[in-house]
Amino acid sequence: MTAAVELTGVGKVFNPGRAGQVVALTGVDLTVESGQFVSLIGPSGCGKSTLLRLVADLVPPTEGTVTVAGKPARRARLDQEYGIAFQQAGLFDWRTVRRNVELPLELRGASRTERRERAGEMLDLVGLAEFAGHYPAQLSGGMQQRVAIARALAVHPPLLLMDEPFGALDEMTRERLQDELLRICARTGTSTIFVTHSIPEAVYLSDRVVVMSPRPGRITDVIEIDLGDRTEATRQSAGFFAGITKVRKALRGTPAPASTEVAAS
Numbered sequence: 138m139t140a141a142v143e144l145t146g147v148g149k150v151f152n153p154g155r156a157g158q159v160v161a162l163t164g165v166d167l168t169v170e171s172g173q174f175v176s177l178i179g180p181s182g183c184g185k186s187t188l189l190r191l192v193a194d195l196v197p198p199t200e201g202t203v204t205v206a207g208k209p210a211r212r213a214r215l216d217q218e219y220g221i222a223f224q225q226a227g228l229f230d231w232r233t234v235r236r237n238v239e240l241p242l243e244l245r246g247a248s249r250t251e252r253r254e255r256a257g258e259m260l261d262l263v264g265l266a267e268f269a270g271h272y273p274a275q276l277s278g279g280m281q282q283r284v285a286i287a288r289a290l291a292v293h294p295p296l297l298l299m300d301e302p303f304g305a306l307d308e309m310t311r312e313r314l315q316d317e318l319l320r321i322c323a324r325t326g327t328s329t330i331f332v333t334h335s336i337p338e339a340v341y342l343s344d345r346v347v348v349m350s351p352r353p354g355r356i357t358d359v360i361e362i363d364l365g366d367r368t369e370a371t372r373q374s375a376g377f378f379a380g381i382t383k384v385r386k387a388l389r390g391t392p393a394p395a396s397t398e399v400a401a402s
């Protein structure tokens with residue numbers, strides 16, 4: 138099966154050869170298999186957002202190749218192979234919730250009926266069907282984030298790129314949205330790359346946590362997480378805490394003990 142994302146020997150230098158030169162990423166090799174949930178974690182400025190933006194073809198790599206769904210990143214962007222949700226929900230204030238979700242479908246030239254139907258389906262999925270006619274300003278931050286997720290999923294992209302989408306939310310809302318996101322990804326078979334600063338969030342959500350080093354950003358560790366189906370009990374489980382410890386050590390540069398597999402217990 139074609140990998141959802143494949144980066145090979147990827148490097149990114151901003152302003153090369155000029156005064157403001159920044160080597161943001163170097164030697165990045167990463168494969169995200171179809172249906173996998175992968176988090177990126179690392180100190181501020183290590184290149185997490187840059188990596189995501191390379192996958193989204195918002196910036197070109199200086200070296201190496203980026204493939205999304207087996208296609209060059211640019212082709213994948215044109216084919217809308219992915220949806221994007223960033224920390225700021227980025228909704229259009231003057232459009233209702235429904236019309237915000239319809240936007241990527243409009244850009245795709247979908248018919249009015251199809252747009253309505255799909256937006257309704259997506260808003261149902263994120264539990265906001267009743268708010269379809271509201272404007273973003275009438276919603277809480279968490280609800281706005283859910284609209285952004287619905288919008289990102291509206292074209293049924295095989296891949297979701299998320300940059301700290303829950304960063305600004307309170308802990309309870311954040312945990313609820315994490316569960317919703319996992320449910321949505323499982324139902325739709327979506328692959329996800331998720332940037333976060335939160336170790337527990339990365340461990341809870343992911344099949345693999347990718348740990349990055351400070352500039353120039355490199356991947357220093359990939360920690361496999363196997364907590365099975367997430368339930369109420371997962372956040373209190375020994376496996377969850379073991380995962381957190383492993384990622385924390387990797388972030389500090391302490392080698393993890395022999396096995397890198399974190400299992401449910």
Ligand SMILES: Nc1ncnc2c1ncn2[C@@H]1O[C@H](COP(=O)(O)OP(=O)(O)OP(=O)(O)O)[C@@H](O)[C@H]1O
Nearest residue numbers: 151152159161180181182183184185186187188352
């Ligand atoms: N357009 C740009 N021009 C010049 N330098 C840039 C540009 N975008 C990012 N950088 C630099 O590249 C490095 C990586 O930035 P990036 O935003 O990817 O880090 P990050 O890991 O996402 O950080 P944070 O956790 O603080 O969000 C930083 O040093 C940043 O200043």
